[in-house]
Amino acid sequence: MSEKMQELSLLSGSEFVELYKVLKVQGMVNGGGEAKHVISEGLVTVNGDVDTRKRKKCVVGDVIEFNGATIKITLAE
Structure with a gap:
């Protein structure tokens, strides 16, 4: 789990x-090339599941985890 969710x-x-x-x-x-590589290697999870689709459409509420960091997609106010 990550220390803090971004x-x-x-x-x-x-x-x-x-x-x-x-x-x-x-x-x-x-960079983008490295991002695509780590995704295709199965090192990234979306909502707790490994996702190898580089162009997966992440929407509001999705939680992405990679290398100990956690990102939540939100809507700008």
Whole structure:
């Protein structure tokens, strides 16, 4: 489990963010290529399940875990 859950807020009008972009934007990896690699290796979970789809559409309420960090997708207010 992670020490603290971080949040990634979707901008108004956005319905989803692709999984590899979550890792990249949150600085959990050095770039998109590395994000896609760790996802395809089965090192990332979405809502507690391993997901190997690099372009998986993450929506509000989804919880992504990788390398001890946890990100929750929220809606910007």
